Amino acid sequence: MSRDRDRTDDSRIESRSALSIESLELSRREALSLSTAAGLGLVAGVPLILGSENIAEAAKRAPQVPTRTLGRTGKKIPILLVGGSIRLDMRFDPKLAECFRYGVNYFDVADCYAGGTSETAVGNFLKRANLRKKSWITSKSDATDPAGFEATVNQTLKKMQTNYIDMYFLHGIDNPAVLSPAMKAMQAKLKKQGKIHFFGFSCHGGNVVDCLNKAVQVGYVDAIMFRYNFRQYGNSALNKAMDACHKANIGLIAMKTQGSASSFKGKWSPLVRSGKWTPHQAVLKAVWNDKRITAAVSKMDTLTKVRQNIAAALNRKKLSQREMDALIRYAKATQHLACDGCDHICHPAAGTALDIGSTMRFLMYHDVYGDHDEARALYRALPAAARDVSGADLAAAHKACPNNMDIAWHLARARTVLG
Ligand code: SF4
Secondary structure, three states: OOOOOOOOOOOOOOOOOOOOOOOOOOOHHHHHHHOOOOOOOEEOOEEOOOOHHHHHHHHHHOOOOOEEEOHHHOOEEEOEEEEOOOOOOOOOOHHHHHHHHOOOOEEEOOOOHHHHOHHHHHHHHHHHOOOHHHOEEEEEEOOOOHHHHHHHHHHHHHHOOOOOEEEEEEOOOOOHHHOOHHHHHHHHHHHHOOOEEEEEEEEOOOOHHHHHHHHHHHOOOOEEEEEOOHHHOOOHHHHHHHHHHHHOOOEEEEEOOOOOOOOOOOOOOHHHHHOOOOHHHHHHHHHHOOOOOOEEEEEOOOHHHHHHHHHHHHOOOOOOHHHHHHHHHHHHHOHHHOOOOOHHHHHHHHOOOOOHHHHHHHHHHHHHHOOHHHHHHHHHHOOHHHHOOOOOOHHHHHHHOOOOOOHHHHHHHHHHHOO
16 A cells, blocks of 8 residues: 555645625735735735744634534644645645644644654744644544554654654544554553543545444544545445544544546536536535544645645535535536545455555546656555556446446556556
């Protein structure tokens, strides 16, 4: 499995903003700074790059993104979270300063994100800006054994120059068995030592329902970050598991909110024409409509994305039923092009070491994000057997796929554009 596996799924956001000044409950100055003039360096007289000492002061004057309580942690966090799988300026990143200014002070990182630089970059920023105590850090361990988990926590503390991490996740689990009694003891030990405050896990597509249900059963999971977007509305097993977690007061955070579809070239929704939201803002609003979800994590690798996402979060208007219906229609029309990462379904059907889920994801990076070089590098870094279709039963994999994806066709494309 590739180590970039849970890049937060926030595909390209159009350079223009669909939000009008009138639709925002903001001052004209704030609205301008969040809309089309974003990214110009100076907006309506507001310096784009704030000095670190001014960030907390600027936050007092700016509207703040709404917060919700993260389950049993009892802590309020913003509904929009900064995904750490982006390359940040290691010295002082204006995107982080801008997030902080609007109350987006939750940073989701992992030791493997952004080529291993995300923890250090966020740690540098918080130290330099003296904002550690006003922020929330979640990091993650790829090691799922208790000793490895402890070692990764200790490494994170050093890299982030802090003596505690607000929440620590097992990273991208697809096997519920890792939520073992031994892991229960380890997370309790780390909490007692004050190294972590809360414990949870992320999961990206494989066995999400089983992992959510196991969290309820074991009783020591504080929060879960999992794939959730408008495409999952009809998934009754997932909804039932989410209900159980919500009832057990386990905090739920949505990732992969964009539900991107590879190869789709059409105009994907009347939402674009409505002029009210960009599609990317609309899908965030759709996730926030669900009160079981505390927050959505978003990859925000440009100031334009930062500002558009913040604008969507600040605007209290909900998606209308018409807009929700449009999203559902789009989901149905593109289901055969949208991989849900549930490779525990197609992988056994194919019957070889072929890594279908990762290949689909890299295709999405290529087609939707436009990250051509990175997608190629990731694909080429897969073991040869994970790219080798010989002997794989692709017809059986296609048949097993709940989204009816033409897996042979997508893999052939991957070999052409990524190989
Ligand atoms: S190809 Fe289909 S079964 Fe395989 S991971 Fe994607 S959506 Fe799931």
